[in-house]
Amino acid sequence: MIDTWSPSAKPKILHARAKLLALLREFFAERSVLEVDPPLLAKTSVTDPYIESVKAQMGGESSYLQTSPEFFMKRMLASGLGDIYCLAKAFRDAEQGARHNPEFTLLEWYRVGWDEFKLIQEIETLIATVFNKFHQSAINIERLSYHDCFAQALQLNPHSASLESLQTMAVSQGYANWSNETRANCLDLLFSEIIEPKLPSGLVTVYDYPACQSALAQTYTDKNGRQVSRRFEVFLNCVELANGYFELTDAQQQRQRFTADINCRSQANKPVMEIDAKLDQAMQAGLPSSSGVALGVDRLLMQLCGLNSIEEVLAFPWSRC
């Protein structure tokens, strides 16, 4: 019988964890990025169709543990605070597995006046710095467009392929129950199952996500006249590590996307989430042009320590809480 009162991470990993947190804070201190610690508990939360917030009670009123500090940080940005970062816990309901724990540590930061590529460069510097402190060696760094990933692995253009051809591709790859799925879900499946395991090792940033997966990123029209999202994701040794945007600043467009999310949730009979009115007001007041990214610190630590399970880097994963 394995005891469950003691930490699941070994002492040396908890030391590595403390070292990593200190290195991250040092990195931002050197660059004069301000640390902020927004609330973890709030009256509203995200409307994402596939992110569930943990519900809480506060004086009889429904509230939510935050799935990321994004909305509070954007309200700070709109107030004119400048470059900010947050190194704190976030919560996502029912996400549990080798790479997921419902409570996890997220590093999120925003750079005012930067586009996504300038931010990607800073992420690369951050990871290379941390990697060097842990291993005294360099790390392979690459960038790939979402289009090139699909073109190379599946000979398919993710931006222009018809929904039907994406569904057919999913079925032909052995995923019969995706025959009726949405564009975004087919793309996510193919990316996670076919492309992600074959990404180059080291740090790989995939940019120019499809417009249907824009979330809170701006979109632009590419040279072929197609809408592409200014969203990127970062992978470390084939493990999804970070998600970032050249931030959407148009309050009206943002509201439309939230409303689309809400409709999507209601069609799937998921709990109703309302638009965060204070974020909406902040965006109307004016979000400065900026790029932001959220990075999974537990997964970074897993990679730095060569571990395959998130439970090995957490003192008390949910199974021991």
Place this chain on the structure above:
Amino acid sequence: MGNYSTNEFRSGLKVMLDGDPCSILDNEFVKPGKGQAFNRVKLRNLKTGRVLEKTFKSGESIEAADVMDADMQYLYEDGDFWYFMEPNTFEQHQATETAVGDARLWLSEQDVCVVTLYNGSPLSVTPPNHVELEIVETDPGLRGDTAQGGNKPAKLVTGATVKVPLFLNEGEVVKVDTRTGEYQGRVKD
């Protein structure tokens, strides 16, 4: 039988897949940051023994399989069927050659086995982890060769052939691990 949702998936769970009973070996939760979650599941088809992989969308559910394991005593075989008895109810079950599979190479009457029942009929038989069986056929033993390595094939009373040390003779009883088919030691009476 009811259904199991992906959040109830765990290893050992018995489910129906494409009309066959399967046992879940491994369940991996996968979720792209903003996207739909799914479960990458490894299963063993309990009829064929084959291992397969299947991906389910999180929240999907599949039918539970009426599969249960029971400790039963092996009674005898009549050439067509192998007979097992539940020790408490004395209820007898007949298992086909396919269901008994390689277990038949290890079974002695009275042995207590794990019989896996599917819809009430034996689907597979797991012999005891260790059995003690008499050697019925092997080359004569080499006296004095008890310390050195080296081994030879020996046929056991149940029909299995295992590798045994050179010093053993016909008529002696050996202990064997049925999971690996390896000799464990000599049983002295």
